[in-house]
Amino acid sequence: MPFWVQAGGAVVGQKAPAVSLPALSGGEDISLESLRGSVVYLDFWASWCGPCRVSFPILEQLAIEFGPQGFDVLAINVDEVEADAQQFLSDIPVSYLVVRDGEGVSPQAYGIMGMPTGYLIDRQGVVREIHQGFRKSDGEQLRAEIVMLLKE
Amino acid sequence: MKYLTGLLLPLMLCGCETVQPWERGILSKDEMQWQPNVMETRLRNQVYASKEASSGGTGAAGGGCGCN
Numbered sequence: 378m379p380f381w382v383q384a385g386g387a388v389v390g391q392k393a394p395a396v397s398l399p400a401l402s403g404g405e406d407i408s409l410e411s412l413r414g415s416v417v418y419l420d421f422w423a424s425w426c427g428p429c430r431v432s433f434p435i436l437e438q439l440a441i442e443f444g445p446q447g448f449d450v451l452a453i454n455v456d457e458v459e460a461d462a463q464q465f466l467s468d469i470p471v472s473y474l475v476v477r478d479g480e481g482v483s484p485q486a487y488g489i490m491g492m493p494t495g496y497l498i499d500r501q502g503v504v505r506e507i508h509q510g511f512r513k514s515d516g517e518q519l520r521a522e523i524v525m526l527l528k529e
Numbered sequence: 530m531k532y533l534t535g536l537l538l539p540l541m542l543c544g545c546e547t548v549q550p551w552e553r554g555i556l557s558k559d560e561m562q563w564q565p566n567v568m569e570t571r572l573r574n575q576v577y578a579s580k581e582a583s584s585g586g587t588g589a590a591g592g593g594c595g596c597n
Contacts, residue, residue: 423554425553425557425558458554484550489551492550492553494550
C-alpha cells in the first residue's frame with residue numbers, strides 16, 4: 378500500500394476511531410463506545426460484496442459462541458441503497474448488531490482499502506487485527522484471535 | 530482554442546474522482562459491466578474470430594468454418 382493513498386485511518390495498536398450509527402433495523406444509534414469492555418469485531422460490509430456473503434454465517438456462529446464471554450460483532454453496512462442491505466439480511470439473517478452508514482463517513486475514517494474489512498478490537502478499544510477480504514478458512518484464524526483477546 | 534482548452538482541461542479534471550472501495554455497489558451491477566454475460570461474449574468472439582478469415586481471427590489463420 379503506497380503511503381500517499383491515505384492519511385489516518387485505523388492502525389493496529391491504536392484506539393479505534395469512534396463510530397456511532399443508526400441500527401439498520403431502526404431504533405437508536407449504536408456506538409462502538411457502548412461496546413467498550415467487550416472484544417469487538419467491527420465489520421464493514423455491503424450486499425454486493427461476495428466475500429461478505431461468506432463471512433456472515435461464520436461471524437454469526439462466532440457471535441453466538443463467544444457472545445456470553447464478551448464478544449460482539451458490529452457490522453457496518455455501506456450500501457448505497459438501503460433496500461439492498463435489507464434483502465441481503467433477509468437471505469442471511471444474523472443476530473448481531475448491524476448498523477448503517479450510507480454516507481461513507483466511517484469507512485473513510487477507518488481508511489478501508491477493500492471490502493470487506495474487519496477490525497478486531499480488544500476490551501480497551503484498541504485495534505488489534507485488521508482483516509481484509511474473507512475466505513471460509515479465515516474463520517479459524519479469527520476464532521483463534523478472538524479466543525486470545527478474550528483471555529486478556 | 531488554446532485558451533479554451535487551457536480553461537476546460539482543469540475543469541474537466543476536477544470531475545475525476547477515485548471510487549472508494551465502499552462505493553462500488555452500483556458499479557458492480559450487471560448492467561455496468563463491459564461484458565454482462567461472459568458466455569455470450571465468448572460465443573460472439575468465437576464466431577467473430579472464425580469468420581474474420583482475411584485478418585486471421587485472433588491470431589491463427591481461419592477458414593471461416595467456425596471450427597478453429
